[in-house]
Amino acid sequence: MPEETNIVCSRHTIEHIADVQMFARSLSSLITNRERKLFIETPDMDWILDHVAFQDFFYEHCALYTPRAIATLLAQYGMTAKTRPVYFGQYMWTEATLAEASPADGSPAAPSQLPAANPELADAYRQTSERSLHKWHEFIKDRSAAGPIALWGGASKGVTFALLIQSLAGQEPCLDCVIDLNEAKQSCFLPVTGLPIVSPETARQRQISTIIVMNPNYLDEIRDMVERMDWPARIVALNE
Structure with a gap:
């Protein structure tokens, strides 16, 4: 990749990947300095659950993610992620950079550093x-x-x-x-x-x-x- 590259962008791909650890590792390996950013767009599982969008569970998607899940995944590879809703909330847009201090052992970020979890959404959806x-x-x-x-x-x-x-x-x-x-x-x-x-x-x-x-x-x-x-x-x- 050219040294001057400052953006790596992946839109509506991660939800189609079965080996997500491999995919995240490959993406993070491209982010070699703090000036280079990783952008990821994918459906927001929290929106699906909150709106009871049962038609959004379909076979092409190997997995679906919440803001917390994306942040947890990328933190395993030394990245800090910020996520915001797009497409009227149906999708989420994540911007990730190298963390100031990457965990040497690949351990995830502390829970206090991650977006809030919403387990009540899944319970409500089931009901x-x-x-x-x-x-x-x-x-x-x-x-x-x-x-x-x-x-x-x-x-x-x-x-x-x-x-x-x-x-x-x-x-x-x-x-x-x-x-x-x-x-x-x-x-x-x-x-x-x-x-x-x-x-x-x-x-x-x-x-x-x-x-x-x-x-x-x-x-x-x-x-x-x-x-x-x-x-x-x-x-x-x-x-x-």
């Missing part, structure tokens, strides 16, 4: 996640009387949500299609459920009456688009 999923299933069953229902978002959130809902519905079809702006996905299908992925225009032609938005960050944008299309669909979002 509410299944109930939340069943509420969505009941909502979908009730709204079916008004017409076909579509998910908006054909990425991992949509795949997971569709699978969980279909597992409750059994053989009874409850979702009509998935809307996605990505033209490369349109005319394809979600895995396992086989739901067709369509454009907004096609979904309107299918007379979709209810749209469930997989990511609330896009809710306002989607509402504006649907309104411009003069499409009288009800729009709701997960984790509002």
Whole structure:
């Protein structure tokens, strides 16, 4: 690496790595002076638990992290980390530098030096996640009387949500299609459920009456688009 390099950046990679110790060791080995910074962006497990975002647990992610977990991991390799929320809290952005005094034995930082732990979030999630999923299933069953229902978002959130809902519905079809702006996905299908992925225009032609938005960050944008299309669909979002 060139001597003048002052940033090493890893975005949405660490959650896909099975051997995270190897990955952290490799990243930290590049931070050879205090002027060089390591940036890591990854989903924030605390946000997922706090918002009961059960659709954010999917197979591509080997592990998920809290600010405390990231700080603990990097401290093992002699780094000090500061984390802040980004993407409306769904992700966390960590900036790490060499610690002033790196532990010679690779021991983690003292608990007082790490972000606070939130064990109550996991307890609350265990108590509410299944109930939340069943509420969505009941909502979908009730709204079916008004017409076909579509998910908006054909990425991992949509795949997971569709699978969980279909597992409750059994053989009874409850979702009509998935809307996605990505033209490369349109005319394809979600895995396992086989739901067709369509454009907004096609979904309107299918007379979709209810749209469930997989990511609330896009809710306002989607509402504006649907309104411009003069499409009288009800729009709701997960984790509002």
